[in-house]
Amino acid sequence: MLTKRSPELGHTDVTPRDVYFHRRNFLRGLGFAGAAAILGERFASLLSPSTTVFAGTKLTTVKSNYTVNEKITPEDDVTHYNNFYELVTDKGDRAKNAQKLPTTLWTVSVEGEVKTPRKFSIDEILELVPLEERIYRHRCVERWSIVVPWIGYSLSALLKLVEPTPKAKYVAFQSFYDLKQMPHSKYTGLDYPYVEGLRLDEAMHPLALLCVGMYGETLPNQDGAPVRMVIPWKYGYKSIKSIVKIRLQSSEPPTSWNRQSPNEYGFYSNVNPNVDHPRWSQATERRLGEIFMHKTLMFNGYADQVASLYSGMDLKKFH
Amino acid sequence: MLLVRKILASKWAKVFVFLLSSIPLLLLVWRGFRGDLTANPVEFLQHQTGDWTLRFLVFTLCVTPFRKILKLPELIRFRRMLGLFAFFYVCLHFLSYLGPDQSFHLAGMLKDVAKRPFVTVGFAAFVLLIPLAITSTAGWIRRLGGKRWVALHRSIYICAILGVIHYYWLVKSDVRKPLFYGLLVGILLAWRLATWFGNRKAPAVAHPAPVRSS
Numbered sequence: 141m142l143t144k145r146s147p148e149l150g151h152t153d154v155t156p157r158d159v160y161f162h163r164r165n166f167l168r169g170l171g172f173a174g175a176a177a178i179l180g181e182r183f184a185s186l187l188s189p190s191t192t193v194f195a196g197t198k199l200t201t202v203k204s205n206y207t208v209n210e211k212i213t214p215e216d217d218v219t220h221y222n223n224f225y226e227l228v229t230d231k232g233d234r235a236k237n238a239q240k241l242p243t244t245l246w247t248v249s250v251e252g253e254v255k256t257p258r259k260f261s262i263d264e265i266l267e268l269v270p271l272e273e274r275i276y277r278h279r280c281v282e283r284w285s286i287v288v289p290w291i292g293y294s295l296s297a298l299l300k301l302v303e304p305t306p307k308a309k310y311v312a313f314q315s316f317y318d319l320k321q322m323p324h325s326k327y328t329g330l331d332y333p334y335v336e337g338l339r340l341d342e343a344m345h346p347l348a349l350l351c352v353g354m355y356g357e358t359l360p361n362q363d364g365a366p367v368r369m370v371i372p373w374k375y376g377y378k379s380i381k382s383i384v385k386i387r388l389q390s391s392e393p394p395t396s397w398n399r400q401s402p403n404e405y406g407f408y409s410n411v412n413p414n415v416d417h418p419r420w421s422q423a424t425e426r427r428l429g430e431i432f433m434h435k436t437l438m439f440n441g442y443a444d445q446v447a448s449l450y451s452g453m454d455l456k457k458f459h
Numbered sequence: 460m461l462l463v464r465k466i467l468a469s470k471w472a473k474v475f476v477f478l479l480s481s482i483p484l485l486l487l488v489w490r491g492f493r494g495d496l497t498a499n500p501v502e503f504l505q506h507q508t509g510d511w512t513l514r515f516l517v518f519t520l521c522v523t524p525f526r527k528i529l530k531l532p533e534l535i536r537f538r539r540m541l542g543l544f545a546f547f548y549v550c551l552h553f554l555s556y557l558g559p560d561q562s563f564h565l566a567g568m569l570k571d572v573a574k575r576p577f578v579t580v581g582f583a584a585f586v587l588l589i590p591l592a593i594t595s596t597a598g599w600i601r602r603l604g605g606k607r608w609v610a611l612h613r614s615i616y617i618c619a620i621l622g623v624i625h626y627y628w629l630v631k632s633d634v635r636k637p638l639f640y641g642l643l644v645g646i647l648l649a650w651r652l653a654t655w656f657g658n659r660k661a662p663a664v665a666h667p668a669p670v671r672s673s
Contacts, residue, residue, distance in 0.1 A: 217498035225633070282631070284499055329632030400632055419577055419628060428498045431559050 197358045199291050204272035206347055208441070212275060213286040215355045217428045223280075224362050224381060225328040226317060246366050250298065252387040253308035260298070262366050266352055269297045273356075274349060276372040278379070279411045279440045283433075285425045290370050291353030296344045304340065304388050311343040312336075312393035313369060314385040330396055336380035337393035337407065338371070339449075347372055347445055351379075373442040375409045406459040410450070411440035415459045460530075467533035476537050480544040483511045484551075501559040508552035513626065513640050515545035516619045520647040527654075539595050542615070546592040549585050577628035584621035587614050616651075619644045 246262040260268075271291050279285045299311070317333035319325065325332055342348060349370040352358060359365040364381025371378050377397050387393070397405035404418050413423045413436040424433035439446050450458075466472055487507060490496050497503040519541040526534040561568040572582045591612055593599070600608045623644055627637035 214498075221498035284502070327633060327635055329634065420575060421571070426499065426501060426559075431501055432562060433560065 199271055199353045199357060201273040201291055202270045204274045207275040208277055210287045212289055213428050218286050218288055219360050219363060221428060225330055226322045226325045226332060248383055250302045250386045252389045253305045254388050255303035255305060258302055265367055269293050276370060277440050278376060279425055280376040283425050284428055286428050288354055290349055290351045292349045292351035294346045295348045295350040298350055307390045308388035309340055309390050310392050311338045311340055312387040312389055313380045313383055315380055316382040316384045330400055334396045336378055336395050341449055373411055373439040373446045375411060378409050408458050412455055415456050464533055476540060504555045508548050508555055511548040512545055512552055513622050515541055515548055516622060517643050519545055524650045543592060543595060546588050549588055553585050577625055580621045581625035584618045587618050591615060616648055
């Protein structure tokens with residue numbers, strides 16, 4: 141459930157400023173088609189007022205078994221220190237640029253090797269199964285880490301719905317991309333749209349979270365609104381943001397950072413203190429807000445749950 | 460022009476440049492007191508002090524070309540101070556790495572220096588700057604003799620190049636900033652090469668030797 145609305149209009153019914161700006165950017169970016177879509181959306185919103193999702197909306201959640209008992213990183217740190225290269229490569233400026241992401245009228249196309257390919261609207265995604273709050277450790281390849289109360293549910297719930305065929309071995313994800321609205325992206329050294337991938341058994345693992353919120357609310361744009369992945373045992377860049385397409389396929393999909401420098405970023409990218417990044421050690425990490433380094437844990441501390449996925453594999457070779 | 464030269468020659472000009480060069484430090488201290496050093500203060504300090512080291516190396520390298528092109532010999536008065544500020548910021552940069560990243564363990568640090576090429580070149584640049592800072596005094600110029608002193612202090616060219624490589628190897632994929640520093644250092648060194656070749660081609664002209672008597 142996204143919003144609880146009372147019959148009369150109240151303070152909560154005022155369009156938040158950022159939503160208003162999304163619309164303007166959305167219009168500018170998509171031109172006539174966008175304008176038509178906005179009109180349609182306006183019309184739809186008269187009929188049912190909750191068809192749009194935007195940052196800062198409270199979410200109702202149920203308890204989850206997949207939670208670590210660690211000190212949660214302050215929300216302001218998490219939302220003002222992360223990477224979203226399509227917006228800008230400087231971490232601090234990301235929040236400023238984030239309003240350019242049009243998170244209304246969002247759909248996620250699930251296709252490929254499935255019996256029932258389908259486009260999910262963001263509202264359908266929000267209401268597919270009860271939302272859980274899960275506190276996960278999150279480890280960036282740059283050696284910083286955070287502990288975040290994400291909101292969402294296992295991706296497997298959505299994948300089961302579309303019924304993967306026996307040919308489906310991998311899941312490919314694709315982010316939203318529009319050069320016009322993301323002019324900085326040209327200089328970031330990555331090809332867009334951003335793509336990521338998982339083996340199907342990884343994607344079906346209950347820890348692989350389809351995430352729509354954090355800290356009790358819908359996702360801020362710079363953290364991947366309106367829907368992203370969170371894969372807590374892998375480096376942060378595997379947790380793709382602002383997803384528009386999920387494709388099941390028989391071959392291993394390309395992934396953005398791997399394409400950029402294959403020797404530094406592998407397809408698996410499991411957190412592993414014993415396999416260094418060619419340019420720096422991965423044995424330690426720094427929690428945001430702390431001065432000294434922590435030891436990094438195998439699979440980011442999720443070895444008990446996920447190590448069996450990789451039994452018999454050379455984790456150095458398949459880094 | 461005369462006024463500019465007069466201002467540059469005044470003792471207050473040095474005080475002014477000193478205060479100006481201290482602003483980055485004062486801003487960091489101020490932000491530290493306000494708890495405004497971003498979500499990752501250590502990384503922020505490392506990046507800020509690294510940036511300011513490169514900037515002051517560039518400023519230092521600017522002195523000679525500007526002095527000659529603009530015909531403002533008084534600019535030389537600021538070169539030592541700018542160089543020492545580069546050294547000051549690189550010391551802060553080094554400490555922000557040695558402390559939080561290596562917990563002040565020298566052995567662990569040396570292992571890191573040996574293993575990571577980007578740390579190796581950064582550390583090499585830092586070590587190369589130490590003798591330059593030590594011998595920056597008038598006493599050391601006298602002791603070494605002008606020629607040897609100049610030769611030693613040419614190693615700042617290497618420091619600047621190593622500093623740019625250090626930055627370039629650190630970034631993940633957006634190389635615009637390191638390339639910008641590279642461009643600046645490249646231009647400043649190219650100017651020196653060009654004047655050096657120019658002087659070699661026309662050696663017959665009697666140059667009034669600018670070496671100060673000791």
